[in-house]
Amino acid sequence: MPGLKFRVLLDSDKNEEVFRDILIANDADFETFYHAIIAAFGFHGDQMASFYVSNENWDKGHELSLLDMSYDDDDATDQPATVMKQGLIQDFITEPDQRFILVYDFMRMWIFLIELIAYEKEAPDSPIMALAIGTAPLESTRSMLDENLFGPENQIADSEDEEDEFGFQDFDDDYADDDLTDFNEYEY
Numbered sequence: 022m023p024g025l026k027f028r029v030l031l032d033s034d035k036n037e038e039v040f041r042d043i044l045i046a047n048d049a050d051f052e053t054f055y056h057a058i059i060a061a062f063g064f065h066g067d068q069m070a071s072f073y074v075s076n077e078n079w080d081k082g083h084e085l086s087l088l089d090m091s092y093d094d095d096d097a098t099d100q101p102a103t104v105m106k107q108g109l110i111q112d113f114i115t116e117p118d119q120r121f122i123l124v125y126d127f128m129r130m131w132i133f134l135i136e137l138i139a140y141e142k143e144a145p146d147s148p149i150m151a152l153a154i155g156t157a158p159l160e161s162t163r164s165m166l167d168e169n170l171f172g173p174e175n176q177i178a179d180s181e182d183e184e185d186e187f188g189f190q191d192f193d194d195d196y197a198d199d200d201l202t203d204f205n206e207y208e209y
Contacts, residue, residue, distance in 0.1 A: 039155030
């Protein structure tokens with residue numbers, strides 16, 4: 022049974038490369054691969070996650086989700102996401118340098134860029150971290166309200182008199198707050 026060596030790069034805004042090379046059997050399922058990646062970076066693994074089959078431009082393709090999130094009334098024409106436990110890695114290798122994207126914790130959006138870099142004659146019994154470069158950040162370091170994610174330009178203005186980027190005041194409807202002081206909804 023052959024093995025596959027993947028390079029897993031943590032996409033980060035830091036100027037430091039952080040990646041792990043993971044050797045795994047080609048007939049392993051994506052859930053096993055997911056746990057190997059999370060352990061290699063020292064994350065807890067207690068958040069939702071999905072793999073996406075990707076291409077050379079890192080576009081997201083078919084989804085492999087950690088849990089079955091489909092509903093009975095889902096449209097039959099859409100291809101539903103594969104559950105990681107049911108998806109074998111070998112079934113999704115279509116290119117010699119196949120790429121995947123792993124999104125972990127959809128609130129914090131940890132993104133791992135995964136590329137097949139080598140084929141091995143023998144596969145390990147369980148996944149092996151073959152190489153570790155860079156120090157992985159703590160899982161909790163990426164704030165859900167991180168200014169880098171939303172930026173100060175996207176924050177709601179604190180002042181009523183502050184103008185937006187087009188020179189308009191927010192919610193300027195030509196009514197004063199005291200115009201509705203005599204309004205009684207039960208009179209109508």
